[in-house]
Amino acid sequence: MRVAGAGPSYRDATLIQPDILYQETPQSKSIIVGSQLYATVNSCSLIQRYRIRTNTDFTSALNLFKNRAHMMGGKWVTIVHHSELDNVENAYVGNHEIFLREATDMGSARYLTTIVGDIYDCPCNINSCSGR
Secondary structure, eight states: OOOTTOOOOTTTTEEEEOGGGGSOOHHHHTSEEOOHHHHHHTTOEEEEEEEEEESSOHHHHHHHHHHHHHHTTOSEEEEEEEEEEEGGGOOOOOSOOEEEETTOOGGGOSEEEEEEEEEEEOOOOSSSSSOO
């Protein structure tokens, strides 16, 4: 329960995501990770800048990012920022939404990974959406 005037609590700022979204799937494989320049050359249009913060390592976090981009209709992502903190560093989390891997909690996770990226929709032709 939120208290009037108070910021979001830990519970308010976490979303449990199914374990499958942290793995490589046909949907995540269909997303191209590349530069903004090549997205522009391939006539891609920006859908939105998107940020995830999760209690997994980089590879799992990137799979989550790509799976969510696919659910939003994206075909191309450009990573703008990445940071990964080890639990032993006792890092400050702040008031940001955190995606928790199903059946885990922050206390059992070694890493806190943040990925910020741009999600693009692209017209599929011979050069784009091919997975190169």
